[in-house]
Amino acid sequence: MMRTGPRRVQSLNGLWDIAPGTAESPRGEWCSKVPVPSLVDCASPPYDWQAFSYHWYHLEFRVNSPSLRETATLRIGQAMFGTAVWLNGSLLGEDIACYTSQEYDAAPYLRHDGPNHLTVRVGLKETLPPESAVGKDQERQTFIPGIWGDVTLTLAGNPRIAHVQVIPRNRESTAEVIVTLRNTARLPVSVKLVSRFREHASGRAVGRVQEIHSATPGAGDSVHSFNHTVDPLIPWSPDCPFLYEHSVEVIVEGDVADTLVTRFGMREFRIQDGGFFLNGRRIFLKGGNIA
Numbered sequence: 001m002m003r004t005g006p007r008r009v010q011s012l013n014g015l016w017d018i019a020p021g022t023a024e025s026p027r028g029e030w031c032s033k034v035p036v037p038s039l040v041d042c043a044s045p046p047y048d049w050q051a052f053s054y055h056w057y058h059l060e061f062r063v064n065s066p067s068l069r070e071t072a073t074l075r076i077g078q079a080m081f082g083t084a085v086w087l088n089g090s091l092l093g094e095d096i097a098c099y100t101s102q103e104y105d106a107a108p109y110l111r112h113d114g115p116n117h118l119t120v121r122v123g124l125k126e127t128l129p130p131e132s133a134v135g136k137d138q139e140r141q142t143f144i145p146g147i148w149g150d151v152t153l154t155l156a157g158n159p160r161i162a163h164v165q166v167i168p169r170n171r172e173s174t175a176e177v178i179v180t181l182r183n184t185a186r187l188p189v190s191v192k193l194v195s196r197f198r199e200h201a202s203g204r205a206v207g208r209v210q211e212i213h214s215a216t217p218g219a220g221d222s223v224h225s226f227n228h229t230v231d232p233l234i235p236w237s238p239d240c241p242f243l244y245e246h247s248v249e250v251i252v253e254g255d256v257a258d259t260l261v262t263r264f265g266m267r268e269f270r271i272q273d274g275g276f277f278l279n280g281r282r283i284f285l286k287g288g289n290i291a
Contacts, residue, residue: 006258007161010063010065011152013036015033015035016033017032017057017059020047020049021052023053026056038148039148040122053123053126054124055122055145060116061118063112070158071156071157071158071160072105072155073104073153074151075104076103076104078100079098079147081145086119087116088110092109096128122145122146122147159191159258160257161179161248161250161259162181164177170268171268173231175264176225179226179248181224183221188217189216190252191257192213193249194210194211196209197230197246199243199245200263206228206231207229207230228246234266235266236279241265243263244263245261246261247261
């Protein structure tokens with residue numbers, strides 16, 4: 001039987017195998033090694049990557065977690081251009097995101113008692129479909145493909161925490177927390193969510209602990225909201241980069257299914273009368289991002 005318990009995040013960064021190829025397969029044997037994250041021009045020994053439309057990555061790894069969990073999520077921070085992912089020979093999915101993260105359900109094919117083989121294919125900018133949001137950067141002369149973000153494997157119970165958003169409201173001395181749960185089971189699951197705030201550096205508790213009892217729908221997401229009073233409130237600024245932490249636990253039938261800690265600063269950005277304001281004080285931005 002699968003066990004619950006706090007999430008385990010395993011980094012899959014490091015040296016991967018790489019080889020050029022077609023959309024269907026790599027060409028021959030793995031010819032080079034490449035660090036992840038990086039781009040294909042960092043392969044050693046190098047090869048003429050511009051002569052091929054697709055590049056194939058491969059990694060053999062073992063699961064570090066001492067016990068089984070109900071969910072296993074593979075996350076690729078960023079990859080260009082157009083991604084397809086296989087685990088132990090089975091296709092996990094594809095994505096055309098180039099600048100945002102990608103997540104794949106690895107639980108059905110993950111081996112806990114032996115080696116796993118992860119294969120990722122990326123293409124060139126020209127292989128992306130027209131609806132891709134790759135953009136047009138006229139200052140770039142070469143668009144180099146590759147896995148340029150962190151790759152992780154997250155093991156957790158079910159439901160798991162899919163996303164946490166913290167919205168500071170400095171003028172009210174509060175912070176709204178929006179937690180999205182993802183239930184991979186077919187039936188609804190009753191959960192208790194426990195939400196806490198603390199100061200990052202000192203660990204001192206801030207405000208009171210809050211709980212929500214709810215149910216997540218089968219094979220779907222549910223969104224839950226907390227509103228915490230932050231007292232005393234120390235605003236974040238470049239001169240005083242004070243940080244807080246929010247932690248949330250998902251408890252199912254008395255056991256912890258998942259946990260997540262989010263670090264943040266209490267800061268508010270506003271544009272008013274053509275000016276940029278941080279925490280109610282006008283500041284001037286330095287630099288630019290217009291290509």
